[in-house]
Amino acid sequence: MAWDLDALIEKAQRRELLPENTIRELCNKAKELLLSEDNVRHVQAPVTVVGDVHGQFYDVLEIFRIGGQCPDTNYVFLGDYVDRGYYSVETITLLLCLKVRYPDRVTLVRGNHECRAVTQVYGFYNECCEKYKGGLVWSYFTDVFDYLVLAVVISDTILCIHGGLSPSLHTLDQIRVIDRFREIPHDGPMADLVWSDPQQVDGDEISGFTLSPRGAGYIFGEDVTRHFLEINGFGHICRAHQLCMEGYQILFDDMLSTVWSAPNYCYRVGNMASLLEIGPGLERYFNVFAACPDDQRTSDPQGGEVSFKALVQELLMEEDERKSKDFQKSYDSYSQNVALDVQDTGIVTNFRTSKTLSQYFI
Amino acid sequence: MSATAAPRHRLFADGPTKGIAIGDWQIATTKRPICNSAELDRVAEWISIPLPEMLFGNNELVVAHRSGVSVVFNAVEALALVDDTPESADKTKVAASAQWTRTSVKTHGSIHKVVRPYDWTYTTEYCGTVSQRGGSPEGESQDRAVAIQMQPSEVGINIQRLIAPEPILFYDELVLFEDELADNGAAVLSLRMRVMPSCFLVLQRFFLRVDNVLLRINDTRVFHEFGSDVLIREYTSREAPYESVKQSAAAAQDLSAMTDANWVSARLEQMGPPVVHRRESVVVGSSKS
Numbered sequence: 001m002a003w004d005l006d007a008l009i010e011k012a013q014r015r016e017l018l019p020e021n022t023i024r025e026l027c028n029k030a031k032e033l034l035l036s037e038d039n040v041r042h043v044q045a046p047v048t049v050v051g052d053v054h055g056q057f058y059d060v061l062e063i064f065r066i067g068g069q070c071p072d073t074n075y076v077f078l079g080d081y082v083d084r085g086y087y088s089v090e091t092i093t094l095l096l097c098l099k100v101r102y103p104d105r106v107t108l109v110r111g112n113h114e115c116r117a118v119t120q121v122y123g124f125y126n127e128c129c130e131k132y133k134g135g136l137v138w139s140y141f142t143d144v145f146d147y148l149v150l151a152v153v154i155s156d157t158i159l160c161i162h163g164g165l166s167p168s169l170h171t172l173d174q175i176r177v178i179d180r181f182r183e184i185p186h187d188g189p190m191a192d193l194v195w196s197d198p199q200q201v202d203g204d205e206i207s208g209f210t211l212s213p214r215g216a217g218y219i220f221g222e223d224v225t226r227h228f229l230e231i232n233g234f235g236h237i238c239r240a241h242q243l244c245m246e247g248y249q250i251l252f253d254d255m256l257s258t259v260w261s262a263p264n265y266c267y268r269v270g271n272m273a274s275l276l277e278i279g280p281g282l283e284r285y286f287n288v289f290a291a292c293p294d295d296q297r298t299s300d301p302q303g304g305e306v307s308f309k310a311l312v313q314e315l316l317m318e319e320d321e322r323k324s325k326d327f328q329k330s331y332d333s334y335s336q337n338v339a340l341d342v343q344d345t346g347i348v349t350n351f352r353t354s355k356t357l358s359q360y361f362i
Numbered sequence: 363m364s365a366t367a368a369p370r371h372r373l374f375a376d377g378p379t380k381g382i383a384i385g386d387w388q389i390a391t392t393k394r395p396i397c398n399s400a401e402l403d404r405v406a407e408w409i410s411i412p413l414p415e416m417l418f419g420n421n422e423l424v425v426a427h428r429s430g431v432s433v434v435f436n437a438v439e440a441l442a443l444v445d446d447t448p449e450s451a452d453k454t455k456v457a458a459s460a461q462w463t464r465t466s467v468k469t470h471g472s473i474h475k476v477v478r479p480y481d482w483t484y485t486t487e488y489c490g491t492v493s494q495r496g497g498s499p500e501g502e503s504q505d506r507a508v509a510i511q512m513q514p515s516e517v518g519i520n521i522q523r524l525i526a527p528e529p530i531l532f533y534d535e536l537v538l539f540e541d542e543l544a545d546n547g548a549a550v551l552s553l554r555m556r557v558m559p560s561c562f563l564v565l566q567r568f569f570l571r572v573d574n575v576l577l578r579i580n581d582t583r584v585f586h587e588f589g590s591d592v593l594i595r596e597y598t599s600r601e602a603p604y605e606s607v608k609q610s611a612a613a614a615q616d617l618s619a620m621t622d623a624n625w626v627s628a629r630l631e632q633m634g635p636p637v638v639h640r641r642e643s644v645v646v647g648s649s650k651s
Contacts (some may be wrong), residue, residue, distance in 0.1 A: 118545055122571060126618045129641045152444045186458045187465040187606020195544065197413075201477055209473045211466070213451035214461030214546060218473070243415050245398040268537070269416055 005101045012094040015057060015087065023093065027140040028184035029100045039176050041107050045155045047074045049276040051240030051259035052111065052341065055085025059273065062292035064331030067275045070098045070107035076152050078109020078240035078259065079194065080164040083122035084266055089131050092141055110148035111162040115184045146181050146237055149245040150193055159234050162309035163241045165220045167209045169274055171345065172232050192218055197242060198225065199252055222252040224285055229255060238276060245276035248286040368559030369588050371531055382532035382557050386428035389557060391534045394420035405463045406553035409441045414541035414549065421536050423553045425564060427646040430495035431593065433584055437538035440488035440551055444481050451479035455503055456546040457574035467629060474628035483570050484549040490566065492644065512595055512642035519585040519596055528558040530609055547571040547608055548621065563589040569623040574604050578628050590641040599638040600630040
């Protein structure tokens, strides 16, 4: 098969799955490309920074509609491309196609979900197996994850990372020398970059680095943020990793901001999302957007998905007498094939715990 | 008890609120997006612990009887019961904690403080807020709701009634709060309810998964059979080590079953009696058709 990247991008934009061999080749090309990128990538403003998207494919298309298409707009994605949403495979496929096609206009930072262990729990592994029958595609993608960069510096002024700072990292050079071509470790500077969170503490509470009450992970305060910026001559840190209702959050006297780009997270949280558009003069503008309208989400070509709300309305709340007599029958036959929304995702899917409603919860 | 015709009922919807008026009962859910930062600031004045990342503070489920008795479920009351004593953070630690802490002590020994310890699993024994509106239905002080206690009960939920196939007149589900525990698992407090011609059931479930450490489910069920004069509440708390539940997961590499509260609940039930089991009831007066 001829390697026509533009045709692949068009396919990916239509949410068509690429053949397994094509995915393998795409991942190989991406790795080759990423191998030559430094841990810390430098880009020049104007640039648009995107936070977590978590497999919400239609919202990613919306991001390109709002923020501009590739390569017209220069993009920095801050990681967490996969898990939780329904279309992690299609999302990472599209982003890798764009990366390979426009390597200088797309930067992909590694998030804590770009990791074998995490994707086995939060859906990506499962989705790969369902869509490609077997775990090979998952291993191609997760191999690429090991090559993603750890940080981006915009116009020598704004540091972009997925999670946050680390007590082991005082200078940019220390990020540069991390051996990043590996699974994300449980601890150490590489883990901190993708896992740690800022926390605003009030009054006399101590600042600096503190321990998460969970027993792993650091929380960093305003003073260490200021210190890091001063040492490295930066003006701002932009990171993702944490959901916020407004789609962004500005902390520490405007020294740090969180950008979150998955609207209506998990299809039910009702939050806004944003893109951080950094202008030529480094002015920062959060372009806030809501979830892409339902009529722009095409139905699943593989079938099997029905809105739970629609099911409830059709089957459960039917006031028409004739239909309500048929309810149990139609429900039972329906439940042979699909289960209720046991994961509370708003969508009824083929799921192993298929049950009739009377057993649904007792 | 033989099945009787359903009490008169009417479905209603008003913006984010929808529900059913059936016999002497009114049951309604309100669903809104997660709290915005201004709302979070207001909640933080009441709740001292760091709030869950998805706090549906405007969501609510209300079960109200004409006599003035009501059970309300909301997130803020549930979070008020989360342990925030200094020892609370030590009860459960994430799987990577031991190794992580060893490294951290070695490389950053000076960092040893947890700013605000709290039970970060958000475990709550909340089982709804029960109150009685003051005075008789005709009284003037109807609006004043007084907290009341349910009484221990011999009688539990009529399971046979719930298993019997019946049309569902009203069904809804909502989430009160959810936290991904920084991708170390999940803590979710959610509600489901269904109303049938003969009875209704509310299930509030607190589901905790700490990956490779622990699974815990605290269930509260509120049940009423039309024609009876009591509202019944059952609370159960079950938990088991992650590893022992995982053994029954289908494939070793596919751990998604562990994220399914229904599946985990069924496993926990098979694994033995609950840690806590409580039956309570409150008299509401006989409901009329």
